[in-house]
Amino acid sequence: MPELPEVETVRRMLEAHVVGRTVRAVRLSGLALREPVSRGLARGIRGRSIRGMSRLGKFLIFELDEGLTLLSHLGMSGRWLFSDGERVEPLPHVHARIGFADGSTLRFQDPRRFGLLRLVRAERLARDRAIASLGPDPIASPPTGESLRARARGLTASVKSFLLDQKKIAGIGNIYASEILFRAHVDPRRRAGALKGAEWDAIAAEISAVLNEAIARSGTTFSMYRTLWNEPGEYGDQLRVYDRAREPCRTCGTPIRRIVQGQRSTYFCPRCQSRKAAPTG
DNA sequence: ATCCTATCCTGTAGGC
């Protein structure tokens, strides 16, 4: 569900509201997420204070004292929700409830349980199996056309699946992959290894533009995603193609097409994203 | 190595 802009929105809010707080109590649901949540996790973070919040691709990293980090992934339906007051309204599907010493509460809610909570020693984080395989983060290191072209050399899979591959570049998901390719005027069905330098240049520029614009609007709420305050993101009305099958292209009026690639929906304009179209930039 | 499929899980929307 949440892609880089949504995760970055949550990171910024956590940085503003939970950094500096000390964990007093932890309650776990006991249900497995993507992997079982270790019993040692509750013990490990109790008494720790949160020193910082970082992000790599779609992973959130709570930097704790004592050389510990809490690695978190929202999967398809995960949310971190913060409550400042005394009263915390009951919610279903809460898998971790962190009570702070000052009485505030942070909860991890995840109905589909594809998320991840893992306690990792800070010095081992870069070698953690979830983190070690990630490609570069496009906010920390903005991609260049040449860097993308080098990573795609020889690949026969589609450019859409290339953008979704977290080993190639970390943080892009199904919504922004379609949006980026539309704005770069590239057909999502093209083989990644066959794109020209100018096409990679356009894709690199649109990766940065789309992600930064979405961050500025607190991300996209398609259905489940919410910010730390349970508010929706505001990028939804900026979407050019995602979830717009049969609706007119905002540029040329041609009906937007939906196709399936790797069991995921892809949306594109068959006219603006064809090689015959004259890109207008 | 790369590519593709199936799988994990719950909620929701739409057709009948």
Place this chain on the structure above:
DNA sequence: TGCCTACAGGATAGGA
């Protein structure tokens, strides 16, 4: 109203 199917922002294991 209920029942059914399809689909949903993700990652990964396993086989070709």
